[in-house]
Amino acid sequence: MSGSPSMPDSHTSLSPLKLIGLVVLFIALxxxxxVWGNRFxxxxxxxxxxxxxxxxxxxxxxxxxxxxxxxxxxxxxxxxYVVGLFLIHVSPTSLxxxxxxxxxxxxxxxxxxxxxxxxTGGLAFALLTLAFGxxxxxxxxxxxGLTGGDDGLMGVPSPDIQLFGWSVGNTGNPAHMYLLTLxxxxxxxxxxxRIISSPFGAVLExxxxxEERAAFVGINVRRYKLFGWMLACVLAGxxxxxxxxCKGYIGPVxxxxxxxxxxxxMVLLGGLGTLWGPIVGAGIFIYIQDYISTxxxxxxxxxxxxxxxxxxFMPTGFVGLGNFFKxxxxx
Amino acid sequence: MSGIATxxxxxxxxxxxxxxxxxxxxxxxxxxxxxxVMNLAHGSxxxxxAYTGYTIVSLGVNFFVALxxxxxxxxxxxxxIERIVIAPxxxxxxxxxxxxxxxLMFFLDGLIKYVWGxxxxxxxxxxxxxxxxxxxxxxxxxxRLTTLVTTAAVMxxxxxxxxxxxxxxxxxxxxxxxxxxxCLGFNMNYIHIGAFILGCALAGVAGIVAGPLxxxxxxxxxxxxxxxxxxxxxxxxxxxxxxxxxxxxIGLVQTLAEFFITDLAMVIVYMMMAVILAFMPxxxxxxxxxx
Amino acid sequence: xxxxLCTDNLCRHFGxxxxxxxxxIEFEKTGLRSIIGPNGAGKTTFINIITGRIPxxxxxxxxxxxxxxxxxxxxxxxxxxxxxxxxxxxFNNLTVFENVRIAKQANSGGSLRIFSTKKSLKKVACxxxxxxxxxxxxxxxxxxxxxxxxxDQRILEVAIALAGDPEILFLDEPTAGMSPAETxxxxxxxxxxxxxxxxxxxxxxxxxxxxxSDKITVLHYGSIIAEGxxxxxxxxxxxxxxxxGKDT
Numbered sequence: 001m002s003g004s005p006s007m008p009d010s011h012t013s014l015s016p017l018k019l020i021g022l023v024v025l026f027i028a029l030x031x032x033x034x035v036w037g038n039r040f041x042x043x044x045x046x047x048x049x050x051x052x053x054x055x056x057x058x059x060x061x062x063x064x065x066x067x068x069x070x071x072x073x074x075x076x077x078x079x080x081y082v083v084g085l086f087l088i089h090v091s092p093t094s095l096x097x098x099x100x101x102x103x104x105x106x107x108x109x110x111x112x113x114x115x116x117x118x119x120t121g122g123l124a125f126a127l128l129t130l131a132f133g134x135x136x137x138x139x140x141x142x143x144x145g146l147t148g149g150d151d152g153l154m155g156v157p158s159p160d161i162q163l164f165g166w167s168v169g170n171t172g173n174p175a176h177m178y179l180l181t182l183x184x185x186x187x188x189x190x191x192x193x194r195i196i197s198s199p200f201g202a203v204l205e206x207x208x209x210x211e212e213r214a215a216f217v218g219i220n221v222r223r224y225k226l227f228g229w230m231l232a233c234v235l236a237g238x239x240x241x242x243x244x245x246c247k248g249y250i251g252p253v254x255x256x257x258x259x260x261x262x263x264x265x266m267v268l269l270g271g272l273g274t275l276w277g278p279i280v281g282a283g284i285f286i287y288i289q290d291y292i293s294t295x296x297x298x299x300x301x302x303x304x305x306x307x308x309x310x311x312x313f314m315p316t317g318f319v320g321l322g323n324f325f326k327x328x329x330x331x
Numbered sequence: 332m333s334g335i336a337t338x339x340x341x342x343x344x345x346x347x348x349x350x351x352x353x354x355x356x357x358x359x360x361x362x363x364x365x366x367x368v369m370n371l372a373h374g375s376x377x378x379x380x381a382y383t384g385y386t387i388v389s390l391g392v393n394f395f396v397a398l399x400x401x402x403x404x405x406x407x408x409x410x411x412i413e414r415i416v417i418a419p420x421x422x423x424x425x426x427x428x429x430x431x432x433x434x435l436m437f438f439l440d441g442l443i444k445y446v447w448g449x450x451x452x453x454x455x456x457x458x459x460x461x462x463x464x465x466x467x468x469x470x471x472x473x474x475r476l477t478t479l480v481t482t483a484a485v486m487x488x489x490x491x492x493x494x495x496x497x498x499x500x501x502x503x504x505x506x507x508x509x510x511x512x513x514c515l516g517f518n519m520n521y522i523h524i525g526a527f528i529l530g531c532a533l534a535g536v537a538g539i540v541a542g543p544l545x546x547x548x549x550x551x552x553x554x555x556x557x558x559x560x561x562x563x564x565x566x567x568x569x570x571x572x573x574x575x576x577x578x579x580x581i582g583l584v585q586t587l588a589e590f591f592i593t594d595l596a597m598v599i600v601y602m603m604m605a606v607i608l609a610f611m612p613x614x615x616x617x618x619x620x621x622x
Numbered sequence: 623x624x625x626x627l628c629t630d631n632l633c634r635h636f637g638x639x640x641x642x643x644x645x646x647i648e649f650e651k652t653g654l655r656s657i658i659g660p661n662g663a664g665k666t667t668f669i670n671i672i673t674g675r676i677p678x679x680x681x682x683x684x685x686x687x688x689x690x691x692x693x694x695x696x697x698x699x700x701x702x703x704x705x706x707x708x709x710x711x712x713f714n715n716l717t718v719f720e721n722v723r724i725a726k727q728a729n730s731g732g733s734l735r736i737f738s739t740k741k742s743l744k745k746v747a748c749x750x751x752x753x754x755x756x757x758x759x760x761x762x763x764x765x766x767x768x769x770x771x772x773x774d775q776r777i778l779e780v781a782i783a784l785a786g787d788p789e790i791l792f793l794d795e796p797t798a799g800m801s802p803a804e805t806x807x808x809x810x811x812x813x814x815x816x817x818x819x820x821x822x823x824x825x826x827x828x829x830x831x832x833x834x835s836d837k838i839t840v841l842h843y844g845s846i847i848a849e850g851x852x853x854x855x856x857x858x859x860x861x862x863x864x865x866x867g868k869d870t
């Protein structure tokens with residue numbers, strides 16, 4: 001049927017204009033540290049991108065597969081601790097090897113956890129993410145000898161960034177770390193978008209839309225949920241590797257339930273099922289957090305109210321709000 | 332201490348702990364069973380129960396009066412929560428309700444810190460409860476026995492309420508066949524509200540009876556929330572029999588783990604949960620689906 | 623066990639209620655079989671067991687000589703056992719085209735190609751268009767499924783089921799809530815399909831059942847009370863009693 005009309009997909013591919021816009025944005029972001037020397041803001045943007053990657057990985061799970069993970073930050077934490085421990089105890093200079101070990105280890109931890117979670121069904125899945133998340137939190141908090149307990153993992157060395165045998169920078173330099181993060185996050189975003197718009201992504205969406213129907217068209221629902229979970233956790237582990245390189249430190253607070261709620265809020269702020277929305281959400285969240293937490297110690301109350309408000313009145317996030325205004329203009 | 336005394340001690344401790352888990356988990360289960368809302372702020376309501384009890388007692392009111400008042404106050408807070416944020420979510424997907432109650436949990440935790448501060452508090456219990464009595468060679472504190480007796484009484488009372496009273500039987504029927512109950516002319520809306528209040532009040536009871544056992548701090552709700560999830564998931568969602576069994580099991584495992592390895596005790600509990608679920612994904616007594 | 627699909631003393635009880643009581647039914651390779659019976663006769667329970675939605679309490683199901691009792695749903699679909707639901711079950715936020723394509727894709731492989739585009743599965747897309755064309759949904763292809771009329775949604779669900787290349791297709795009240803014109807459309811469609819594959823129809827619309835069925839099985843309280851061609855069922859005394867009570 002060569003004469004069939006173009007495919008009526010709900011995802012359209014990027015228009016050339018948008019593509020050019022994104023390339024320009026990327027180049028502008030890449031040039032930023034060369035024209036703007038403020039180390040504090042460069043580091044803040046790096047942190048936003050890292051949390052953006054984490055929020056995007058949660059969006060793969062929540063927005064595309066329809067699975068809720070309350071403590072996705074646990075997998076960022078696992079990746080970060082492993083990379084940090086590797087740099088401290090095994091080899092202080094092998095950046096890429098450390099990252100590889102960190103991401104693979106995160107995947108190896110996520111696999112049995114995910115396997116158990118997908119077998120129990122949707123609601124229990126969500127409850128179990130909280131239980132397992134708390135388990136990992138307890139482990140890093142109480143295993144003082146390995147993780148430094150409450151004090152956190154300190155003294156993580158900053159390795160050089162080696163590319164094809166050349167040293168192009170050092171992770172201890174905020175500008176270098178910023179560029180490394182920008183490239184990794186951009187690659188992760190492109191790959192994830194590609195995966196989401198593949199036939200595999202279509203299966204995940206079918207599961208989100210109607211799990212029972214998905215099973216009755218011949219999809220092994222549990223297996224694909226596990227694949228979606230693994231994808232999300234590996235991306236979170238990648239964010240973790242960047243996190244420890246950027247900060248040189250990680251404490252159990254990063255893995256707490258409260259931090260998990262923050263990640264959830266980033267996704268809600270940005271809009272579910274958009275991938276780039278949560279990255280914007282991370283930016284808004286980290287900016288507000290920086291601003292509010294200096295003003296009030298009751299940041300929890302504020303976070304709670306915003307989450308409740310978002311769910312009640314703005315379930316599609318700022319991206320959805322944008323589409324809403326677009327529709328208003330058209331009418 | 333002799334071996335027998337230690338064994339008695341551990342048995343009683345695990346019953347006390349399991350009893351508290353059970354009441355919190357049953358409250359969560361009742362709300363879920365009747366209105367399909369999994370309330371993640373349940374642990375915070377438990378903490379509010381404990382703090383309310385603390386405040387009432389420190390105002391000079393008798394502990395046993397506080398035992399009655401605290402659940403009523405938590406129940407009223409439950410009513411307010413239900414009307415303002417839970418009721419508008421009735422027709423929305425489960426995921427959004429979960430996220431909303433998660434936000435509610437942090438809101439309530441923040442409120443607790445705002446009202447009572449970060450420092451741990453201790454309930455001033457009546458003098459006679461601070462004594463110990465000798466059971467098989469162990470000197471067991473009276474306040475722990477009070478907790479045990481209270482939790483047992485609450486559970487028995489709840490059973491009688493659900494099985495012997497008209498309202499209880501309507502509630503039980505509503506959890507299995509809501510359509511039929513609403514056809515018979517009962518307003519499901521009132522049933523949802525009633526279930527929510529009852530569940531919250533149970534969290535309040537658990538909070539005040541658990542208060543004297545530990546220090547009262549803002550994080551006590553988190554731990555209890557996770558423990559009651561573990562109880563519910565292991566026991567099988569919606570199964571009362573499963574909840575009783577799982578609560579006692581976890582009480583025992585946690586007490587033993589704390590006795591032997593202290594620090595990583597909770598990890599043992601989580602590991603046990605993982606192993607049980609790996610073989611029985613629906614929990615020990617779960618028949619129906621989780622969704 | 624030479625029949626195409628047959629059940630052997632299949633039972634399912636809910637508490638003390640036998641919803642399916644020692645049922646032995648054989649289905650042919652093609653043709654239209656209707657399962658009828660008063661409300662609560664256990665029709666839906668019966669097809670729920672065969673299609674793997676609920677497990678059997680006891681008894682067996684055989685398909686093409688192999689036992690398939692209590693297999694996971696997705697494996698049954700791969701064997702060619704597909705169904706629709708009494709309450710419409712589709713992918714609401716996907717377009718009509720995507721609804722059918724995902725069903726097609728699930729059965730022709732390629733779901734694990736994580737780096738190719740959806741368009742790369744050309745065969746899947748072609749087959750999807752063929753099905754949409756056949757069911758008259760081609761013009762609606764780009765419409766989100768939730769924006770379709772109720773009748774069209776019912777037809778879409780049949781299209782999704784057909785995309786699984788069924789050898790036997792279970793339709794649970796496909797015409798419930800449809801207008802007479804829509805009912806006519808779907809019954810013609812079902813009749814046409816039954817020349818190629820085995821169709822099992824659970825239906826309350828007696829006119830339609832009598833008109834298009836090749837064979838009818840009547841269930842009452844989970845047991846078979848009659849089986850035969852439409853004329854035989856029409857005149858069967860037990861069936862009249864089951865539907866109308868003893869006195870008529």
